[in-house]
Amino acid sequence: MRDVLGIDVVRRAEPEVLVGGGALDAAVRWVHVSDSDRVAALLDGGELLLTTAAGWPGAAGALEALAASLAQAGVAGVVLELGTRFSVAPPAFVAACRAKNLALIVLEQEAKFVAVTEAVHRRIIAGQLEALQERQRLHELFTGLSLRGAAVEVVVRETARALRAPVVLEDLTRQVVAADAFDLPESEALADWPRRSPRAIEGWTRVPVAARGTSWGELVALPGPPHPAGRATVLQQAATTLALSRLAEPEDAWTRLRADTLLGALVGERFVAGSDIRTRLQASGFPIDGRELYAIAGAPDARPADAWSGDALARRFGPAGRCLSAEIGPERVALVSLPAGSHVPDESLSGLGALALSEPVRGVDELRAALSLVRRLAARPTAGEVLRVSDHPLARLAAEFGGDHRMREHSRRMLAPLRHHDETHGGDLIRVLRAVVAHPGNRTAAAGASHLSRSVFYQRLALIAELTGADLEDGETLAALHLALLA
Known part of the structure; x- marks a missing residue:
């Protein structure tokens, strides 16, 4: 009108x-x-x-x-x-x-009523033609995405672009699988999602993602401008594409996608604000408030892969535990959320291979820092299966400052003679020094860790002292060498 x-x-x-x-x-x-x-x-x-x-x-x-x-x-x-x-x-x-x-x-x-009628009808018919053309364009868009096997997040993103509004794909538990906030901050679009989603909110449009009698969730569009083909029509086309993709995927595909997306964004620092990360994690079923949060990173060869799945990890931490796990390149990383006062026992991490476990943290900013730290620690050889950050303060210090040029220079200056000797003579002085700093004051244990007889071990010690000019009985010197090795 x-x-x-x-x-x-x-x-x-x-x-x-x-x-x-x-x-x-x-x-x-x-x-x-x-x-x-x-x-x-x-x-x-x-x-x-x-x-x-x-x-x-x-x-x-x-x-x-x-x-x-x-x-x-x-x-x-x-x-x-x-x-x-x-x-x-x-x-x-x-x-x-x-x-x-x-x-x-x-x-x-x-x-002239006839002129008014003609003008109005011309606009109506033009609108109907535009709607038909837009439906055809949408059909071509989503058919092309289906044929190419486009990723779920791509389908959601294109849907948000078509509607010029935030679009959310949620599973049957109202947890966010994928989302595109379009022109809103994620902290606003997804705020308090599990509570808001079940309510009938004016301006929201939602359609089920289902096929062959099986429903996996819903596709939801938040308020936005009208669409020539109708907002529901756009969502229905997108939901059909998602359903066809879901039929060809394993049962836990959306669970893996949720974890891969979130952890990939955290590792890649793709979130603009901490509030966006916090909102997205909570909307995806990973509680933050009042919880003990841990970051875990496995060594690149951490196996078996199935043991690192989110569901498998969650079972290790009991019904109140929540986990997100993903494989980022050669790394396996995970976030764990436990009730306040909980801790992670060693037995809950058995069978996961060599890994680094952070201290318990509170809040998103601390969790991001913890994830970055354990990734750096897990990238180096570790003594034993589980490296707890709280038990290795020097390793933590080296990891936190590993990118500092002064730390690199310290490592180069102290270890250069040993590296040169090992490279020139095919020696094992670096390995022996690692055993020494790992067992300070216990030469027998250090010799055993080096897989050398005591006489040969002491020969190596003498050569290390000669090449570096270091007193291996001095605590400060050992600490400096240990730091250089860690760096």
């Missing part, structure tokens, strides 16, 4: 809106011209009624009944030309239209 006011023939007739506001947002399906007071019986809804009111009654009660019948018939609005029956709009009819939120426009000047 709002668009009707912009038509030239209507503007020339000096239109005045008597009932507007939200009523002008009513969609016009067709135009009907009639002066009869019984016209409502001939309408199907959505019509723009053009009238001179020549056949209308004059009594207030009859005019109120007429307005009520038009509203009940679903008329989009009424355009009343003054001068034939009424010189001014009847107050009773105006009041009744306002009560029914029925758009009412009066024309002070005479207008």
Whole structure:
């Protein structure tokens, strides 16, 4: 109805809106011209009624009944030309239209109703043609994505672009599998998602992702501009593409996708704000508030892979534990959320291979730092299966400052003679030094760790001391050498 006011023939007739506001947002399906007071019986809804009111009654009660019948018939609005029956709009009819939120426009000047009808119908037909063309474009878009086997996040992203609004794919537990916030921060689009999602929120459009009698979740579009083909149509096309993809995937595909997306974004520092990370983690079923959070990184050869799946890890930490696990290149990384006061026992990590485990942290910023730290620690050879950050303060220090050029220079300066000797003579002095610093004050244990006899071991010690000029009995020197090895 709002668009009707912009038509030239209507503007020339000096239109005045008597009932507007939200009523002008009513969609016009067709135009009907009639002066009869019984016209409502001939309408199907959505019509723009053009009238001179020549056949209308004059009594207030009859005019109120007429307005009520038009509203009940679903008329989009009424355009009343003054001068034939009424010189001014009847107050009773105006009041009744306002009560029914029925758009009412009066024309002070005479207008060619045939010209109005033609202009409105031209726009309607043009809109229908645009909708058909857009449906065809969407069909080609989503068919192409299906044939190419596009990733779930790509389908969600293209859906958000088509609708110009945030789009969320959620599973049956209301946890976010993939999302594209479009022009909103994720912290706003996904805020309190598990609680908000089940509610009927105005402006949200949602369709199921299902096929062959199996439902996997829903595709949800948050408020956005109208779409020529209809927002529901866009979502239905996208949901069909996602369902076809889901049929060809393993049962835990969405669980893995959720973890891969989140951990990949964390490792790649692709989140702009900490609030976005926090919201996305919680919307994906990984609680943050009031929990003990841990980061785990496995050595590149950590096996078996199945033991690192999110479900397998979650079973290790009990029903209250929540895990996200992913394989990022050669690395295996995981986040664990446990109730406050919980800890990670060694037995819960058995069978996962060599790994590094962070201290318990609170909040997203600490979790990001912990993940970065354990990844650096897991990248180097470790003594034993599990390296707990809390038990290795020097290793933590070396990992935190490993990228600092001064730390690199310290390592080069102290170890250069040993590296040169090993490279030149195929020696094992670096390995022996590792055993020494791992067992300070216990030469027998150090010799055993070096797989050398005590006599040969002591020869190596003498050579190390000679090449480096270091006193291997001095605690400060050993600490410096240990730091250089860790770096």
